[in-house]
Amino acid sequence: MDFIFLDYTTLRVIWWLLLGVLLVGFAVMDGFDLGVGTLLPFVARTDEERRLVINTVGPVWEGNQVWLVLGGGAIFAAWPPLYAVSFSGFYLAMFVILFALILRPVGFKYRGKLQSQAWRDNWDRALFVGGFVPALIMGVAVGNVLLGVPFHFDDTQRVFYTGSFFGLLTPFALLAGLLSVAMLVAHGASMLVLKTEGPVAERSARLGSIAALISFVLFAAGGAWVALGLPGYAITSQVVTDGASNPLLKSVAITAAGGWLHNYSTMPATLLAPATGLLGALAAAVLLRRRRGGLAFIASGASIAGIILTVGFAAFPFLLPSSSQPGSSLVAWDASSSHLTLWIMLLATVLLLPIVIAYTIWVYRVLKGKTTLQEMGENPNAY
Template structure:
């Protein structure tokens, strides 16, 4: 496989890993967001927790693999983003700390204050990371203030507070709504009674809100945000060199790919259609179809950002020439080829064992089950 093709394949594979993270980790984070609201007493909240507790750490595989893939396939993106977004990434990491401790220790002490505290800890662990990840995507669309010198040393000139601009916060809300919608639809499949009725309502609300916010973000990108365009020739098989190109900032540039590629427009259309269908299926009490619709919506939302920015991965607002793209932010030909071979082997294994685990442990989790298994349930 030639170098250019490998570069494009890894752009697609990183997107697949991010979508997998949004679907698999998304439903257990969405559970955390909904936990304090859909469970009105301790038994109900334990029932909600036990729908994801046996699986949540396995779902982290997608998160870890996505981070590892970015590190190995796009080392310049990893180095620049993780240093520039350092405090934002640390905030997400600190929020994630609540998850393993909350799942394991929440029900070990029969104290209402102790358990309520960890319920809200799980809420923080479920809500904060998707907001931060959405804010990061919003800033990528706006452009990130960094540049490279002639020795390829990157310098980030922004601040943590500058990341919290209006458009990025809107992107964060889209991400939070998407994750909450996913979690609500998953809980619809695993609960019944009063909990089911509450999560069904949460599904319709979060799905509708995500659709509106996603549409608002799209209008904002189309009419109020400048995009980036490479004006020099692109040699996809050349060695990576971010400074060996010319880039201009142009109004409406993030919409150009929808004219350039006939298939591109179907990505946001699919996102809108899936959001609408998810809300409709929740209304019709078709929990399984609602879950698959919200999963497709997550793929469409993430895909829309990727398609709009292609071939850019991390545009630079201070020195457009330093912008990182699919063609010049990557590892060597050999590294990409070896990683692709490992992916072909191990990704199907991950999907197979994850599917088997869910099949073995599938079923409704009820308050009666929790009461009967008080000592063994989470």
């Protein structure tokens, strides 16, 4: 078709990159909300301090959820088989995440409805669950991407998931989950240091620095595990990058330990991703110790981006490997929507994504500055 200027292969790569951008956007923008919720019981000891913590993210957490919607929408529209396998195979895990995420808005809205301290304490616990659980399970999910997931397609391309929820909780996946929690806690602590003062900021700086160091150690340990003990996946048949989306038209083999590192040897520039993940975590730890909230937020955000991109670059072109039938693995070349669909969606993204980014920048510019008890008292809309 003459009006389609980009070939199918290029569009698939672009949408693979856009998926990474959206996942990074969600982790960086909504990640500090999750980190703040996880930190709530540990950095705030009085009701006033807890209100202060909640109000640092109160005006922005709903807007940050846009990145989650965009990421889910991109998977649904650009990678339908990936959406089908993920949301059916990980059904219970997705339900737990959604339940935890639902607790957040309810906790924000209902916490201040009664003066009872027991009532408020219970909603504070709900906000902790709403931050900790999604961070943990999303990290576990990413860990299982590298491990492979037990699913397969039949001759009619119906998907069958043969695993279980608890089967996802392997040692490597749990390490990835704890890494996710640690890096988001450090990110949330950076926001609290940036937005608050006094004891809350001091506790946040101390705990955030520890979390950043833990994320450094866990990321390094995960990298060593991938290099020395974790098998990878490789396409063993001819690679057709512009053919029809049919996962059953290729053959895939499980490689020896270290197989996921192949892309780093053939594309050395991708080593910037793990380097950024490690150095960003160290920088965040140092900057939090020095109470430099803004710079720490940038460093922790860079670390998050580097960690996520490390997984993406290592796995490319795999989107979701199958551990039970490797030939059913989903890769960028056989799990996308049609050429025309990807092109139309790209046009819509080019028009709409800058609006989302511009609106986000404007909101944070309007809301810049410290959150204080005085401001909360003067604002009738404060939580």
